[in-house]
Amino acid sequence: MIIIFYLFSFLLLAFALGTVLSKNLVHSALLMIGSFFAVAGLYILLQAEFLAMVQILVYVGAIAVLVVFGVMLTRKGSVKDSNLPNRYKKVGALSAVIFFALLVRSIINTSFPAPSSPVVGANTIIQIAQTLLTQYAVAFEALGVLLLVAIIGAIIIGKETK
Amino acid sequence: MIGLTHYLIVAAALFCIGAYGVVVKKNAIAVMMGLEFMLNAININLVAFNHFLHPNLVLGQVFAMFIVGIAAAEVALGLAIILSLYRQRHSIAVDEMDILKW
Numbered sequence: 001m002i003i004i005f006y007l008f009s010f011l012l013l014a015f016a017l018g019t020v021l022s023k024n025l026v027h028s029a030l031l032m033i034g035s036f037f038a039v040a041g042l043y044i045l046l047q048a049e050f051l052a053m054v055q056i057l058v059y060v061g062a063i064a065v066l067v068v069f070g071v072m073l074t075r076k077g078s079v080k081d082s083n084l085p086n087r088y089k090k091v092g093a094l095s096a097v098i099f100f101a102l103l104v105r106s107i108i109n110t111s112f113p114a115p116s117s118p119v120v121g122a123n124t125i126i127q128i129a130q131t132l133l134t135q136y137a138v139a140f141e142a143l144g145v146l147l148l149v150a151i152i153g154a155i156i157i158g159k160e161t162k
Numbered sequence: 163m164i165g166l167t168h169y170l171i172v173a174a175a176l177f178c179i180g181a182y183g184v185v186v187k188k189n190a191i192a193v194m195m196g197l198e199f200m201l202n203a204i205n206i207n208l209v210a211f212n213h214f215l216h217p218n219l220v221l222g223q224v225f226a227m228f229i230v231g232i233a234a235a236e237v238a239l240g241l242a243i244i245l246s247l248y249r250q251r252h253s254i255a256v257d258e259m260d261i262l263k264w
Contacts, residue, residue, distance in 0.1 A: 005164045009172045016176055016199055020183035025192060032195050039202050046169070046213040051205075051223050051230075058230050063198065063237045070191050070241040073248070085186040086257050092186035096178040103174035112166050115217055127220045128227075136224060143231045150235035158242035160249070 005045055012038035025071050025082040033064045050125045169210035177203035190244045190254040194237065201233045 015035035022028045036059040043052035071082075085092075132140050176199055183196025205226040212222025248254050 002164055005168065009168075012172065013175055013179070016179045019195055019199070020179055020187070020192075025189060028192060028195060032198070035199070036202070039206065042169070042172070042206060043209055045164075046209045047217075048209045048213070048223050048226075051209060051226055054227060054230055055205075058234055059198070059202075062234060066237055066241055067191060067195065070244060073245055083187065083189050083192050086188045089186045092182050095185070096182040099181065100174055100178040103178070104171055107167055107170045107174065113215065115215060124220055124223065128223055131220055131224050132227075139228065143228055147231060147235050150238050154238040154242035157239070158245045 001045070005042075008038050008041040008045065011035075012042065023083050024080055026068075028083050029064065029068050029071055032067065033060055036060050036064065048124065050128055166210055166214040169206060169214075173203040173206040173210070176200075176206065188255045188257060190247070190256050190259075191241075193256055194240050194244075198233060198237070201229055205229055 012035050015031045015038060018031040019028045019035065022031065036055060039059075040052040040055040043049070043055060180196045180199030180203060183199065184193050185196075187193050187196065208222040208226045208229075212220065216222070244254050247259065251258070
């Protein structure tokens, strides 16, 4: 359990660092897919199996493919230098590290309450379905409408205007 | 024993890596990759809180699923905007996007 957690965390952070540090946009996109798989692994460790499958289907299957598609459509010049940092590289790195240190400090200094009730180990998919389709049914439908609007908007924005 | 703190620190590291990518990248697609990392970090947080504080509820997972859906919509629209920008200006470098500058 512990080894698997550290393995997935290491893979996730290594892939994510590789994504933001790589100078090649295609390498970045492929490393990003790897890090999404590592996130799915962490979800499985957290007993969120359904969310892990959603993560692989939506992020790896849809978002990553869409990003690679965008890379292919907008590539110009050499791929080797397609993902360069701008002139704020050092300031950005410094502020990210400082922000991380602050977050770690506050996380370590916080005492979280004990679990509200023991783990029942029930089938979470049934619970998720009941929650989504009763308590949050309106939000669920609104999300569907939002996706439809996003698709139509993407087609209208992306189509060739002559 | 792996507790809530471990997951929160991993998520914080992922969030900072994503924020770094958003701030320092020239390529608009790389900026969107950074945004995806930040959203994923939030999702890890939600699921970890769900698992360690309220294991009998699934509200954290349901909320994470909403975020995944919204991320999909955001990527579709963002890439369409990037594509349209590329058609007009033949570049997707975010520091060259200065049409609205006075």
